[in-house]
Amino acid sequence: MESILFILLALVGLCLGWRLVEWHPFLRWGFLGLVVLSLTAAWQWRHIWVKDELSQRAFHQTLPKEGDQAAYVSSATCQSCHPSQHHSWHASHHRTMTQFVSQDAVLARFEKVSLNYLGRPIELSWEGDSLWATMDEPEWLFNTPEAELAESQKPPLTQRYQLGLMTGAHHMQVFWIPSGQGNAQRIFPFCFLTEDQRWVPFKDTFLRDPSMSHYDQSWNANCINCHVTQGRPMPTSPTATQTAVAELGIACEACHGPAAQHVSSNHSPMRRYEQHGLEKPDPTIVNPAHLDHERSSMVCGQCHGIHWISDSRDYYFNGFRYRPGGRLDRNKKPIRATRLKELPEVLQAVKQQPRFLADRFWPDGMVRVSGREFTGMVESPCYEKGSLSCLSCHQMHHSQPGTEAMEAWRDDQLKPEMEGSAACLQCHESIAADIPAHTHHSLESSGSDCYNCHMPHTTYGLMKAIRSHQIDVPSMEQSLKTGRPNACNLCHLDQTLSWTASHLEDWYGQAKPDLPHDDDPVAASLHWLLKGDAGIRALTAWHYGWEPAKQASGQGWQVPLLAGLLEDPYSAVRYITQRSLKSYEGLQDLACDFTGDSESFSEAAQWVRQEWEQTLTATPGPSDPQKVLFRTSTEWDAEKVKEWQSLRSNRSMDLQE
Incomplete structure (x- = not known):
């Protein structure tokens, strides 16, 4: 139909032009030539446009299908009646949990970038608005042992893939490659860190045993659980899917x-008016x-x-x-590690997957990974015996859209009055x-901030320490049983467990337990x-850069001890260590690629210690040198530190944040 219309318009233009120039034969033939050239160019342009349009339509068939869910109407429908709420939601990181790739959505600014995996x-x-990756076939890349990749003689840059889906925007953006199996999506090897404004291998952004193979992920099997609105994986074979999401x-x-019923019911202005007058x-x-x-x-817990x-x-x-308003007890049941007997099928599965609990919980059942705040909160006395909810502290919409206050709210979506005690x-x-x-701390002290004692940063995720959402009290007994750092010593980095136990006994009547000699x-x-x-190394390294801890413990003595973790086998620990070291005077220019090689890590650690030695006179030494493995206030005990590092726990970890 488009072709017929194009030809008819061309003929009409030709006839009109012929009539206009019929008074001069030379102009007539010149015009005819111009028309032929124009038609040829237009036809060629149309051919390219149609080909590109068909190509994009075919590409979109390889992406999850959006909007194919009964009873769901999409956020665009909500906007007309709820513009303020829609505006604040649109500015939130919830909206950008999963997006189609576009120049506007991708935070990295580049035309072309070369990476090395x-x-x-x-x-x-x-x-244009399409993002392309030129690389090896993902199937070959992820199935080849890491040690063999660099030695491979396979010609590089053999395939081109258009990236159409991305997740995240707050801390990092992760990209996905259509697998060619329905609309299944496979992880792209690199992600973009928003704070650092750099591309890094995706596998290096998790606290994961470096001896494990590639971190190959399927969006349709993992991210769909929490990063979309009402997703259905819809497998069509062991490797293919026709995934659909509401949004x-x-x-x-x-x-x-x-919201389909809500929209239908409120089409009538009279009903909307009546509803505003009702209290329910x-x-x-x-x-x-x-x-x-x-x-x-x-x-929130879903x-x-x-x-x-x-x-x-x-x-x-x-x-x-x-569905919101119901209970999480059908085919998506909350796991409480303290009540596993209530889920016998989970107990059975845990026996077959012994790492399941250890990669998510501390030994006493407290959550140790990020993104699981509901699981932590429900263990809190304030929830079990009181009426604490997520909405006690958080709000999903901001009352002042478009303001600086809303920009600050986006980070944790806290109510304005809930940012402190x-x-x-x-x-x-x-x-x-x-x-x-x-x-027992001054009012101005960070020790008088309720959060620091009862919600310490003992949760790991997103390459940093995060506050636990299980509201608890500092307990030396629990710290000894679980190995979990306690709030007191995470702030007072230069104090012993005995010091903390004595204060907890004196101030709160906690019996002082037997301590390792x-x-x-x-x-x-x-x-x-x-x-x-x-x-634990990751959490502690983060606290060595935490300002309240530095103020409570003195600053400077931490540097030579922390420098050793630049050589840690876990890339996430190296990243956190580097960030903490940069918070110290004179180390802001520390250059160490946490994804690099062991030689560069060693050189960086040596540079840090040399810089520290040159600034000794400007930083006070530890108040009690022996407590922090120093011989004197200006000399750290390198031999003792090396001896302790040789006792490091090397148990395999793969924290499932």
Whole structure:
């Protein structure tokens, strides 16, 4: 049809032009030649346009299908009646959990970039609004042992792939390659770190045993669980899918439920007017703020929790059965490590997958990985015995769209008044009357901040330490049983476990437990930093750069001890260490590629110690040198540190954040 219309228009133009120039034969033939050239160029342009259009249509068939869910209407439909809420949601990181690739969505600014994955070159380049990767076939790349890639004689840059899907935007952006199997998506080997503004291998952004093979991931089997609104994997074979989602990202209906009935019911202006006059909520839509604390928290918990899929087949073809306002107890059941007896099928599975719990929980059942805040919060007395919910501290919409305050809100989506101890003191009014009497710290001290003692940074994720969402009290007994660093010694880096145990006994009546004999003379943080497993080393290295801890412990003595972790076998530990070291005077220019080679790590550690020695006079030494493995206030005990590092826990870790 388009071709016929094109020819008719061309003939009409030719006839009109012929009539206009019929008075002069020379102009007539010149015009005819011009028309022929124009028609040829136009036809060629149309051919290219049609070919490109068909190519893009075919490409979109390789991406998850959006909008194919009954009863869901999409966030665009919500905007007309709820513009303010839509605006703040659109500015949030929930919206960008999964997006189609475009120049506007990708935060990295480049036309073409050359990368290197274990010796194999990869090139990324833009062609208009399409992002292309020139690289080896992913199947070959991820199935070849890492040690063999650099030695391979296979010609590089043999294939081109268009990247159409991406996840994340807050801390990093991850990209996906269509696998060619339906619309299944396979991980692209590099991701973009937003804070550092650099591309790094995806495998190096997780706290994962470096001896493990490539970190190959399937978006359709993993990310779809929490990074879209109502996703259905829809496998068509062991490797192929026809995945469908209601909407990419975490959109309005992820929290408010399917809105088709709500939209249909409120088409009438009269009903909308009547509804505004009623005190009870609109029954056609869910507002989490109107639910009890358990059900409102489950709205968040559908993504921010550790779950067990009890009916895999049902999930694969229908997605999760949970809907906001209901309970998380159908085919997506919350796992509480403290109550595994309530889920016998999980107990059975754990026996077959012994790492399942260890890669997610501390030994006492406290969550140790990020993104699982609901699982932590439900273990808190404030939730179990009170009415604490996610919405006690967080809000999903900002009241002042487009302001600087909203920009700050985007980070954690905290209510403005909940950024400090007010979050706790809204319930604990008796403590609010005299905070220092409870904390035994001055009111201005970070030790009087409720969060620092009761929600310490003992959760790992996103290459940093994150606050635990299980509200707890510092306990020396628990710290000894689980190996988990306690809040007191994560702030007082230069103090021993014995020092902490004595204060907890004096201030709060906690019986002082028997302590390992070698813990008495040396600060607890040194044990964690030098002897701990990779997860504990990462948390401790982060605290060595945490400003409240540096203020409480003195600054400067940490540098030569921390420098050794630049050579840690885990790339995530090296990254955290480098970031913490840069927070010290004179080390802002530290250049160390945490994804590089062991020789460069050693050189960086040596440079750090040399810089530290040159600035000794400007930084006070430790108040008690022996507690932090120093011989004197200006000389660290290199031999002792090396001896302790040889005792490092090398147990394999793969934290499932």
